[in-house]
Amino acid sequence: MLLASIDDRIAVWMATHRVEVLNDPTVWIGTIDRLGAVWIVLAVVVGVARRCGAARIVLLAGFTALTTLAADSASFAVKDLVDRTRPFVGHPEIHPLYAVHSSSFPAGHAATSFAGATLLSYVAPRAAPLFVALAAAIGVSRVYDGVHYPTDVLGGAAIGIAVGAGAAGLLALARRRRSA
Secondary structure (H helix, E strand, C coil): CHHHHHHHHHHHHHHHCCCHHHHHHHHHHHHHCHHHHHHHHHHHHHHHHCCCCHHHHHHHHHHHHHHHHHHHHHHHHHHHHHCCCCHHHHCCCCCCCCCCCCCCCCCHHHHHHHHHHHHHHHHCHHHHHHHHHHHHHHHHHHHHCCCCCHHHHHHHHHHHHHHHHHHHHHHHHHHHHHHC
8 A cells, every 4th residue: 555655656746747848858768669669779789889790680689679579568468467547547637748548557668678678788788777777767757758657667677677588598598509
């Protein structure tokens, strides 16, 4: 009960204390993550920066797309089970910055973001702080925009980290087999 109260308070406070200049960027940051698109682009950037060659870049981008799709699918499976209402439904003082129609828990954008960030952090560990910062910013934007509670984001992040870690594990296994 205490966690729900804190969750409600944070969601209401963030969505009712917006700074207008941040409204468009927070919507935009969620848009670039739609279905993990930003992570696929970043996979290409990582591949180019590491001079992987065209075939490996395509494989990395494709594997990143599959990873973010898996995280998104897992989040929607949980959404169907939990069926939590969006914060703007339970709190009329929240005016979302855009319309959404699915269940609130977990945050799918957080799931795809943290899956992509986890996988790409394994591939390019030096850039890990940047990947995690971007994933966190995407997650926070969901609460700021009035479409998720903080625990929705944490739940989505947990799903994303699990899926991303599984994908990184598969890459590690493939690397070991290739070098054996």
